[in-house]
Amino acid sequence: MSKIMTKKILVLGSKGYIGQSLLHHLVNNGHEVIGIDSGIKEKQMENLGVKSLFEPISSNHTKISKLQKWLQTPFPLDVRDYEELRKVVKVFKPDVIVHLAEQPSAPYSEIDMEKSHETLMNNVETTFNVARVVKEVVPECHIVKLGTMGEYGNPNIDIEEGYLDVEHNGRKETFLYPRSANSLYHTSKIMDTDLLSYYCRVHRLRVSDIMQGPVYGFDTDTARTSFYYDDVFGTVLNRFLVQAIVGEPLSIYGSGGQTKGFINLKDVMKCVELIINNPAEKGKLEIYNQYTEVYSVLELAEMVKTAGDEIGLDVKINNIDNPRKEPEDHYFNPKNEKLLELGLQPTKLSKDIIQDMLVEIGKHKLNIDKSKFLPNHSWK
């Protein structure tokens, strides 16, 4: 990467599944990066008795630590603490803030109403504080914020990229695409979108909002991130891979007809880098649908079975009661042209990729806790 593209980037939530990978990826690409994190997720995981299958690793750790030491970044730092956030931003003066400092699990948000409250207030307040610190301290800064494809829910029409042209009684208007989610977590992200749309339109902030589908994988070119396979923090394909390794049936919620747009963790790095290099204009929330391929949960399970059986695993599939409230048979046609237009070359899910991940996970087979696969919590 040429010197001229180097940016100062603040990553909020830098110890999460995406955050860890991104921190190392950005440092490796020559950016000046600071990551801050509240450490809340570690406490949540401890309380739930779940952990990452392996320790994250990276070759860049020293480089990052030095940078953070020099800047005397308080770490841990909770983005909900506005004064502390403000201090870091005032010293570092980032060109870009990547906002990942949100409670990211739908099942977690539905365990009980206290966790719903925690999710809602954390996600709304961190997002507000990011808007506030940019407005007050670095008004030119580009906010890159992680949203979710789950904000759209399951509409019976095509899902456009963020906005919808409507003709009604002979007149026309373009709206923020109407959102309607199936969990409190996803609803908190809709509320974030409303908030940032407002700050873009009325206070002319510069924000890119990423509607991301479920991510799979753990290795990027520069690091290995934390890897969750439990019912609360594990995304579906990651969980299937671990179940396949220990000979437990892949647990499909309901019929498995739930269809989503998936993306490889490596492609998440590429996408965020593309978005950072193409800052949003002021005045309108820029929205990207960030996924590369559409699969139903059942299709994913069958791909894992085929790939796993071929390397000697005996993979079984089991349909269990769906703990979620979601349609299992629905229209799903989302658009994802904007990142492709910026130059994304998608990594397609293949038997080879699945088998490579299975081999790596197999090395940690003894650390797998089989009791963590099945949903302990239902939101019915």
Next chain:
Amino acid sequence: MSKIMTKKILVLGSKGYIGQSLLHHLVNNGHEVIGIDSGIKEKQMENLGVKSLFEPISSNHTKISKLQKWLQTPFPLDVRDYEELRKVVKVFKPDVIVHLAEQPSAPYSEIDMEKSHETLMNNVETTFNVARVVKEVVPECHIVKLGTMGEYGNPNIDIEEGYLDVEHNGRKETFLYPRSANSLYHTSKIMDTDLLSYYCRVHRLRVSDIMQGPVYGFDTDTARTSFYYDDVFGTVLNRFLVQAIVGEPLSIYGSGGQTKGFINLKDVMKCVELIINNPAEKGKLEIYNQYTEVYSVLELAEMVKTAGDEIGLDVKINNIDNPRKEPEDHYFNPKNEKLLELGLQPTKLSKDIIQDMLVEIGKHKLNIDKSKFLPNHSWK
């Protein structure tokens, strides 16, 4: 009102402009009512150096106090304090909760980012706590929540009542009407709507959400409420009436082409009573557009001038710089059929009504603080 219609009603935010009137109106109609209030608004007004033109009065005060004493209601009580709210709901077991416990002023929310934060966090958390206490303690309870027509913003198409049928690429879907507001306050109300829509759809709460236009007036059949005429808490027509009395020009923001749906405070009472008597079904957020007449700000000013001049006032009109970020010339065609279908007989704004209000306000002329009319805060 017949005995059989008597309900147990908890009014949250019972000391506000709407709350005070509603408390007395509902008691007078035979309901068993408790009002709770945080007292926050009084502190906000003290900090801003503004006050009501006159003390609220009512003939029912003793009756309400006795009821509240018997129930040992903690008062003041902040709805953000979930455990305290829960205690009251557990003892009282309301059939209806009227949720007015929100920071209600757009200008207040834009004074600075601290007040934006206060507005956002208060409104989101009180709304969450209302949903929570109903879900956990009184799942059959009907939540009646005050929203605002301002959530819709100024779309170039007709504003339907809450939902919009969309045809797109040959397929159809009905969405929550897409919202896009012009202040942080109004945005917080959009976020409330998203939250309650979620709790209705997925957790089957029973909620009516009222999209209310600007209210004018101070007397209902049973009480006189607080009356604000300052730039922060005073609604536009109320402010014009007070300006007319002291001979100050009616201050129009910009061209005055801003067009809104207005409603008389007396009709607010009727509307809320109609909604209470027609509980929402579980599973879908019931939305009412609560206004009776559409006027531009300039038209209102001209009506006040005509009515005022006729009773010997010399009313002037002055266009000042618009402190808000809003279109001053826009399409505006909102629907309001649902309350009319339930039987609402609207009180139309007339010269007589304006003159009656002017006469009453005239009695308090000496208490009017002329320095509070003009906007001290701009959100540009």
